[in-house]
Amino acid sequence: MYRVKPPYQQTGKKTRIMTTFSFEIDSSEVSKVKAILKALGAKKMKVKEDETKMSKEEFFAKLDHSIEQAKRGEVYELTPEQQKNLLGL
Secondary structure, three states, X not given: OEEEEEEEEEEXXXXXXXXXXXXXXXXXXXXXXXXXXXXXXXXXXXXXXOOOOOOHHHHHHHHHHHHHHHHOOOOOOOOHHHHHHHHOO
């Protein structure tokens, strides 16, 4: 999926169009995709990782880290009113 974002950028005699691509790939393939885009003349590249999708091992590691933080007292307690607002109740 891609979309063209106006306004068009005028650079010299050529008009440059900024295009944004969004897709999912394995994190081990990022460097290859960046190399391909650079070879095609891409000037600006931004990689954003989405942590919402993770392996089972990554999920449990994150959960273990949160439990350790709670054991050390590094927690923030919500009042019942804050809980209702947060959960949209």
